[in-house]
Amino acid sequence: MNIVVCVKYVPDxxxxxxxNESDNTTDRVGVDGLLSELDEYAVEEALKLVEAGExxxxxxxxxxxxxxxxxxxxxxxxxxxxxxxxxxxxxxxDAIATSLVLAxxxxxxxxxxxxxxxxxxxxxxxxxxxxxxxxxxxxxxxxVTFASELTVDGQQVTIRRDGDAASxxxxxTLPALVSVTDQINEPRYPSFKGIMAAKKKPVEEWSLADxxxxxxxxxxxxAWTKVESFTKRPPREQGQIVTDEGDGxxxxxxFLTAQKFV
Amino acid sequence: xxxVLVLVDHANGTVRKTTAELLTIARRLGEPSAVFVGDGFDAxxxxxxxxxxxxxxxxxxxxxxxxxxxxxxxxLAQLVADKSPAAVLIPSNSAGKEIAARLAVKTDSGLIxxxxxxxxxxxxxxxxxxxxxxxxxTVKASVTKGTPIVTVKPNSAAPEEAAGAAADEVVDxxxxxxxxxxxxxxxxxxxxxxxxxxTEAAIVVSGGRGTGGDFGPVEAFADSLGAAVGASRAxxxxxxxPHTSQxxxxxxxxxxxxxxxxxxxxxxxxxxxxxxxxTIIAVNKDExxxxxxxxxFGVVGDLFQVLPQATEAVKAAKG
Ligand SMILES: Cc1cc2nc3c(=O)[nH]c(=O)nc-3n(C[C@H](O)[C@H](O)[C@H](O)COP(=O)(O)OP(=O)(O)OC[C@H]3O[C@@H](n4cnc5c(N)ncnc54)[C@H](O)[C@@H]3O)c2cc1C
Ligand SMILES: Nc1ncnc2c1ncn2[C@@H]1O[C@H](COP(=O)(O)O)[C@@H](O)[C@H]1O
Numbered sequence: 001m002n003i004v005v006c007v008k009y010v011p012d013x014x015x016x017x018x019x020n021e022s023d024n025t026t027d028r029v030g031v032d033g034l035l036s037e038l039d040e041y042a043v044e045e046a047l048k049l050v051e052a053g054e055x056x057x058x059x060x061x062x063x064x065x066x067x068x069x070x071x072x073x074x075x076x077x078x079x080x081x082x083x084x085x086x087x088x089x090x091x092x093x094d095a096i097a098t099s100l101v102l103a104x105x106x107x108x109x110x111x112x113x114x115x116x117x118x119x120x121x122x123x124x125x126x127x128x129x130x131x132x133x134x135x136x137x138x139x140x141x142x143x144v145t146f147a148s149e150l151t152v153d154g155q156q157v158t159i160r161r162d163g164d165a166a167s168x169x170x171x172x173t174l175p176a177l178v179s180v181t182d183q184i185n186e187p188r189y190p191s192f193k194g195i196m197a198a199k200k201k202p203v204e205e206w207s208l209a210d211x212x213x214x215x216x217x218x219x220x221x222x223a224w225t226k227v228e229s230f231t232k233r234p235p236r237e238q239g240q241i242v243t244d245e246g247d248g249x250x251x252x253x254x255f256l257t258a259q260k261f262v
Numbered sequence: 263x264x265x266v267l268v269l270v271d272h273a274n275g276t277v278r279k280t281t282a283e284l285l286t287i288a289r290r291l292g293e294p295s296a297v298f299v300g301d302g303f304d305a306x307x308x309x310x311x312x313x314x315x316x317x318x319x320x321x322x323x324x325x326x327x328x329x330x331x332x333x334x335x336x337x338l339a340q341l342v343a344d345k346s347p348a349a350v351l352i353p354s355n356s357a358g359k360e361i362a363a364r365l366a367v368k369t370d371s372g373l374i375x376x377x378x379x380x381x382x383x384x385x386x387x388x389x390x391x392x393x394x395x396x397x398x399x400t401v402k403a404s405v406t407k408g409t410p411i412v413t414v415k416p417n418s419a420a421p422e423e424a425a426g427a428a429a430d431e432v433v434d435x436x437x438x439x440x441x442x443x444x445x446x447x448x449x450x451x452x453x454x455x456x457x458x459x460x461t462e463a464a465i466v467v468s469g470g471r472g473t474g475g476d477f478g479p480v481e482a483f484a485d486s487l488g489a490a491v492g493a494s495r496a497x498x499x500x501x502x503x504p505h506t507s508q509x510x511x512x513x514x515x516x517x518x519x520x521x522x523x524x525x526x527x528x529x530x531x532x533x534x535x536x537x538x539x540x541t542i543i544a545v546n547k548d549e550x551x552x553x554x555x556x557x558x559f560g561v562v563g564d565l566f567q568v569l570p571q572a573t574e575a576v577k578a579a580k581g
Contacts, residue, residue, distance in 0.1 A: 130359055
């Protein structure tokens with residue numbers, strides 16, 4: 001089975017994430033970035049599926065030059081090849097435009113409709129969890145999101161999903177799109193061998209023109225939504241800290257009473 | 263006045279509180295029309311009328327309930343085309359966000375997710391407020407194309423009653439085969455804990471690795487306050503508490519009046535799910551634990567001593 005995994009390059013959550021003052025977009029250049037942690041689970045799941053059978057794993061990203069780092073990590077983990085879509089016109093694209101470009105890139109990477117498309121449950125910067133559903137809509141694929149277990153049997157994928165009200169089993173026929181949670185597996189660390197092998201793996205770079213996407217459909221000016229302003233929330237001021245000397249619980253209850261929670 | 267569509271969140275006709283919140287918000291933007299998909303409309307009607315729904319569009323086809331989100335997106339897309347609403351409001355849970363995502367593509371409309379406030383925009387349209395980057399920024403945004411589609415987080419408005427007619431209209435929809443591509447074949451209902459729902463609760467008490475697997479003191483304290491119980495990923499991964507109770511980046515994002523973290527260190531991924539809580543309390547043995555940077559009140563101590571004592575004191579105060 002040939003699997004396409006969509007991965008995103010995101011600002012490191014441990015660093016100070018911010019916006020570009022000039023156009024209110026997420027700052028992806030001035031901040032250290034990496035392969036979104038949540039996409040590692042999708043890469044891992046794809047590798048497991050292919051290792052258990054046959055086929056190839058292709059990772060696809062849309063992002064600035066630096067996003068090549070995210071692809072490199074996925075190739076080091078074991079993906080076979082990578083596609084980097086980059087074009088100055090893409091800067092500032094929102095989820096709808098991203099899904100438009102991603103749909104074309106996925107089709108081109110797979111040479112038609114791929115059998116299985118895997119994504120992370122959310123990107124760690126946007127955390128919108130909407131690109132997978134948008135991509136499925138554009139590719140005309142059944143979609144199952146938030147899979148915490150996934151099995152493929154012939155042309156059928158079975159997914160378990162932990163919903164709020166129920167734990168569900170969902171069945172879809174291939175081709176399909178599945179987004180996976182951080183419950184599904186334990187992503188591997190690249191091995192030395194993997195790191196060396198990655199250097200020889202093919203990375204294709206595509207522009208919007210290569211994908212036949214008109215530049216006027218993407219980017220900041222074409223965005224379907226507009227960020228009007230952003231304000232940094234004042235850091236929380238540390239309140240009162242007491243050390244328990246046998247009366248910590250009582251003091252806690254007193255605080256609750258004073259704050260009218262009791 | 264133009265209609266504002268509100269997708270009703272319900273379980274067999276029992277309408278969840280978020281729907282009352284969404285109807286309240288819808289009234290700021292136009293005339294609320296509820297969209298009710300599934301069984302149990304008779305049970306829901308009264309609540310929808312009480313919170314101001316003038317109309318209710320009903321869809322009762324099994325095609326919609328046995329499948330995932332795609333059919334619901336088709337229903338809404340059809341209503342958007344027929345009614346040209348001023349906006350579509352959808353609850354910001356995982357299903358809601360997927361429905362919204364598909365709807366946005368189908369109708370070529372702008373989508374804003376996880377809004378914590380929605381107001382009428384100055385030149386028409388909507389103006390939304392979101393909290394991003396683990397709660398460290400507040401962003402105001404607007405939709406510039408198509409019909410504004412907004413998913414709204416729980417507790418984003420205080421539900422206000424306003425009588426509506428709730429005149430129902432059955433809508434016929436044709437669900438495409440593509441939308442039926444993923445079918446729910448089995449559904450095991452979760453046991454009800456008897457406690458408030460995590461994302462809607464006014465108070466949340468969470469336990470982490472520091473509980474060592476014994477959630478007894480956490481639950482007892484939560485019950486004394488009428489609170490929901492949450493957990494860190496470490497506690498969930500250890501199998502001590504169900505995944506649906508996980509608070510954080512890959513769990514639930516909560517924003518209650520009061521959040522209590524017991525035996526939780528305060529990793530960035532945990533903070534991402536609770537940082538916007540109004541008041542934060544932590545109980546932790548380690549005075550260096552990062553969670554203390556966020557707290558309004560912190561106790562450096564053993565949760566097995568502190569929580570039971572606090573529970574008794576709260577009970578005594580309540581009488
Ligand atoms: C991709 C990804 C996603 C993640 N998503 C989430 C998420 O959604 N939610 C989440 O919570 N985490 C998430 N994490 C994990 C996160 O990084 C932390 O590992 C996790 O939050 C730690 O849980 P903890 O605070 O319970 O455990 P620890 O960090 O081990 O902290 C336990 C704390 O308990 C204290 N303690 C011990 N005994 C006692 C006692 N008797 N009384 C009082 N205090 C005591 C200790 O001092 C310590 O501070 C994610 C990680 C990754 C990589
Ligand atoms: N720029 C991108 N390039 C490739 N994949 C992406 C991109 N943005 C989002 N995705 C995929 O969509 C998932 C959800 O993203 P989001 O909807 O932004 O939360 C991610 O985990 C990725 O798998």
